[in-house]
Amino acid sequence: MKPEVTAVFDIGKTNKKFFLFDKDFKEVHKEYISFDEIEDEDGHPTENLPALQKWLKSVFDRILEAKKFHITAINFSTYGASLVHLDKNGNPLTPLYNYTKPLPQRIVDSFFESYGPKDEFLNVTGCGDLSMLNSGLQLYWLKKENPELFKKIKYSLHLPQYLSYIFTGVPLSEYTSIGCHTALWDYKRKDYHSWVYKEGLISILPPIVSTETSINMNYNGNRIKIGVGIHDSSAALLPYVRSIKTKFVLVSTGTWSIVFNPFTNQLNEVNSNKDSLNYMRINGKPVIASRLFLGNEYKLQVAKLDKHFGVDDNYHRLVKFNYDTYSEIMQDFRYSFKWESISDQNMPSETRLTSDKYDYSYHQLMIELVLLQINSIKEAIGDNEIEQIYVDGGFSNNDIYIKLLSHHFRGKNLRTTDASLGSALGAAISISDTKLNSKFLKKNYALKKHVPFIIK
Secondary structure (H helix, E strand, O other): OOOEEEEEEEEOOOOEEEEEEOOOOOEEEEEEEOOOOEEOOOOOEEOOHHHHHHHHHHHHHHHHHHOOOEEEEEEEEEOOOOEEEEOOOOOEOOOOOOOOOOOOHHHHHHHHHHHOOHHHHHHHHOOOOOHHHOOHHHHHHHHHHOHHHHHOOOEEEEHHHHHHHHHHOOOOEEHHHHOOOOOOEEOOOOEEOHHHHHOOHHHOOOOEEOOOOEEEEEEOOEEEEEEOOEEHHHHHHHHHHHHOOOOEEEEEEOOOEEEEEOOOOOOOOOOOOOOEEEEEOOOOOEEEEEEEOHHHHHHHHHHHHHHHHOOOOOHHHHOOOOHHHHHHHHHOOOOOOOOOOOOOOOOOOOOOOOOOOHHHHHHHHHHHHHHHHHHHHHHHHOOOOOOEEEEEEHHHHOHHHHHHHHHHOOOOEEEEOOOOOHHHHHHHHHOOOOOOOOOHHHHHOOOEEEOOOOOO
């Protein structure tokens, strides 16, 4: 008898991955690909949407034809802040505009003149002023700058829902994609913001369904449950929400370090702080989040240290926490590093290294980065009584980072997980009826508890 599996397409900006998970959510098959970006009409790099669509169908059809597995369900996890605009025949009208593409400043100014005050608008929509990362403003831009094209739009779908649409032909919207700093959602009214109605956008935004929704279809002679897709950050959070019974925050580390607090009824005070955001859980409830460009800054500063001290590019991975070095730095602590991609009032006007030893300077770097991380965690926790902190992603394996965090949060329980399957696993779980228990993270995520170091 063929094993029953759930298929997931996990689409990142760089790597496009395909997984099969068994009934215990163990990975039984994986393949991935990457495409060269193409350019939009302005020469800005963007996703090769035709190549992506072709790959999705070819991979899935090949797996079905091989008949090695019995695929019972399929779902889709992708990055957010991206819309696909379809014509009346269901074909994309425009490129998939990259969220790094800047909106014309006159469009942004015009928008806030009409729907401001700016800070008030950003607060109720839970997002910073982030140009095309506020994907809803893309619709405003198209309407004002290209009205003839805008009139041809039958539906505008968020990327996860477009991938689902490729397989179902059913246009839908869901909460996690709407809620990721799109500037579309009014978190206080729990509905689209009034500007969406005033601009007539509601007619091209498909009906909203729960992220747990799936459509039972006959696909190429196979009865398959097809999910509506999920935003990758919300997908990565889901296994924690489903398996942990106490309140927690998740520190998801990588290029961006994002702290998620899914246990709040209050909103972030966003205002002009572009690093305080709100996301949505699959049921529409808000998630407070604070972000920090930690991994990016780490990469930049480590490259400088490597060059300065003439060490191998991988040497930093070998440096372990040393209490004596830490104590020496903290005895007369001063900030040494000037950040390149992070703004911080404590940083000096230029980097000043105070030691001729790499390990010492690396400890100094990690201490200063962790101080930023601590502030980001505190911002996400707010006034909530939260005792559990979970860390996943690249920094979960950094000995100094983890030792310093557990030291600073001595009164809380700090645990790390190996969530390499993160968003893909969350996408599979979101359309599953399986109940998760407290053992799930230990079994599937290599859960580790960390004890603070002893102060001498």
